[in-house]
Amino acid sequence: MNKKVEVLPDLAALIARSQELILSKIEPAIQQRGQFTIALSGGSTPKPLYEAIAQQKLPWDKIHVFWGDERYVPPDHADSNQLMARRAWLDRVDIPAANIHAMPTSDGDAAVSAAKYEQHLREFFHCSASEFPALDVILLGMGDDAHTASLFPHTEALKVRDRLITVGNKDGNPRITFTYPFINAARCVMFVVGGANKRPALAQVFAPVADNSTYPSRFIQPQGELWWLLDAAAGLELKL
Numbered sequence: 287m288n289k290k291v292e293v294l295p296d297l298a299a300l301i302a303r304s305q306e307l308i309l310s311k312i313e314p315a316i317q318q319r320g321q322f323t324i325a326l327s328g329g330s331t332p333k334p335l336y337e338a339i340a341q342q343k344l345p346w347d348k349i350h351v352f353w354g355d356e357r358y359v360p361p362d363h364a365d366s367n368q369l370m371a372r373r374a375w376l377d378r379v380d381i382p383a384a385n386i387h388a389m390p391t392s393d394g395d396a397a398v399s400a401a402k403y404e405q406h407l408r409e410f411f412h413c414s415a416s417e418f419p420a421l422d423v424i425l426l427g428m429g430d431d432a433h434t435a436s437l438f439p440h441t442e443a444l445k446v447r448d449r450l451i452t453v454g455n456k457d458g459n460p461r462i463t464f465t466y467p468f469i470n471a472a473r474c475v476m477f478v479v480g481g482a483n484k485r486p487a488l489a490q491v492f493a494p495v496a497d498n499s500t501y502p503s504r505f506i507q508p509q510g511e512l513w514w515l516l517d518a519a520a521g522l523e524l525k526l
Contacts, residue, residue, distance in 0.1 A: 291514040293521035297480050300517040301334045304478050307513060308335075308423060309342065311474060315422045316348050325352040325424040325464065325472075327435070328367030331480050332425060336375035346381040352407075354424055355436035355454060355463035356389035358396045366391075389462045396453045396460035403462060404451040418450065418471035420510070424464070426477045432487040432501035434477070436463035439500050466505040473510040477503070480517040488516070488524055 294300040308324070315322040326332070357365045368388045376386055387406065390399040411419035426434045436454025437443050446452040446465045454463040469475060479488070490501045498504040506512070516524070 288510065289512045289514070291516070291521075291524075293516050293518055293524070295518055297331075297334075297517050300331075300478065300480055300515055301338060304332075304335050304425075304476065304515055305338045307476060307515075308339065308425075309344075311423050312344060312349065315473075316345060321348050321350055323350045323352065323421045323423075325354045325421050326367065326371050327354055327425045327427045327478070328356070328370060329427045331427055331478055333370060333374050335478065336371055340375040340378040344379075346379055347385070349381060350385045350387060350410075351376065351381070352387045352421065353389050354426060354469070355461055356391060358391050358399070358460045358462065360391060361388060391462070396462060400449075400451045400453050400462050404449060407450050418468055421472045423474045423476060424469055424472045426469070426475060426503075426506065428477055428479045428484060428487065428491070428503050430481075430483045430487055432491055432503045434503045434506060435469065436461035437466060437502040437505065439502055444499055444502055444505065466502075469506055470508045472508050474513070475506060475508045475510070476513045476515060477506075478515050479520050482519040484516075484520040485523055488520060492524060 294303055312322045353367055356367050359365050361368050389403050393399045413419045428434050431439055438454060438456055441455050443452045443454045443463055447467050449465055450468040452463060452465050454461040490496045491503045496504060
């Protein structure tokens with residue numbers, strides 16, 4: 287596995303390096319496959335990254351945006367990952383509406399919405415029910431409990447291995463999320479993690495032996511590249 291870990295001096299450097307890596311993937315993907323596909327993460331850390339990308343002149347008509355997970359709230363809700371990304375990035379650039387592949391959250395049943403998004407992905411990537419398509423880049427964050435996307439410790443979502451999309455659960459609230467086998471099919475997975483509160487979880491995720499169900503980010507072992515980009519507050523004490 288092509289695993290790379292970088293500890294950047296501060297949040298600004300973390301964002302700059304994250305942007306640099308993403309931008310480096312766009313042109314090769316378009317040359318090879320005619321499009322660039324990226325799945326976004328939520329949370330506060332990637333917001334300045336999205337704002338920075340919005341300032342770039344890119345071939346927006348060839349860039350397709352997905353989400354790795356979404357809270358089961360309306361798209362105009364303050365907690366919506368889609369809303370954050372639209373305000374910080376997508377509403378600021380000339381990207382075709384058809385290139386924005388938001389997770390549906392209005393069916394009244396998260397399982398129905400998860401199945402609908404899975405079908406959309408399979409149609410987009412022209413893949414069969416048994417295949418796991420490869421996105422060019424999947425951006426991930428990590429919580430202080432070592433969850434990533436909406437794959438929380440000791441939840442049923444961690445057991446799903448035969449689907450692209452499933453229902454996550456956070457304190458009884460449903461979310462829609464990529465499954466870890468789908469994440470692991472990506473050409474490049476990028477964790478972007480900042481803050482001293484992440485140190486205990488990171489120590490367990492990087493430990494030679496620990497329980498994956500307790501520290502779900504350990505499940506992320508992609509067939510392509512794996513980048514861990516950390517600011518100094520998060521990664522300073524990490525034994526690599």
